[in-house]
Amino acid sequence: MDCPYCDIKGHRREVHVHLVEMHGKEIQTGYQDDRSRMFYRVDCPACQVKIERTIKPRLKDRGFLEEYDREIRLVAFDMLLNHIEMLHPAKEKES
Numbered sequence: 001m002d003c004p005y006c007d008i009k010g011h012r013r014e015v016h017v018h019l020v021e022m023h024g025k026e027i028q029t030g031y032q033d034d035r036s037r038m039f040y041r042v043d044c045p046a047c048q049v050k051i052e053r054t055i056k057p058r059l060k061d062r063g064f065l066e067e068y069d070r071e072i073r074l075v076a077f078d079m080l081l082n083h084i085e086m087l088h089p090a091k092e093k094e095s
């Protein structure tokens with residue numbers, strides 16, 4: 001499949017790792033106002049849909065987001081790839 005942000009192509013697993021390494025800034029994270037939940041969000045580059053999830057932090061300390069930064073990116077980009085596979089399948093065949 002294609003990277004949704006640049007011209008890189010590869011198997012889903014390779015694109016997934018590439019997204020985490022190169023496009024991590026596309027994932028927005030933060031706490032909701034009352035700090036009881038945190039959210040992570042990624043906008044689909046193809047249709048601009050906001051793909052957002054909230055989770056209850058397992059830890060209450062403020063280091064949570066930093067500590068789980070990479071995990072959150074992995075999960076968030078997995079959601080994005082699922083969305084793209086369902087709604088924006090590549091027109092050309094996988095080589």
Ligand SMILES: [Zn+2]
Nearest residue numbers: 003005006008
């Ligand atoms: Zn890319």
Ligand SMILES: [Zn+2]
Nearest residue numbers: 044046047049
């Ligand atoms: Zn989309």
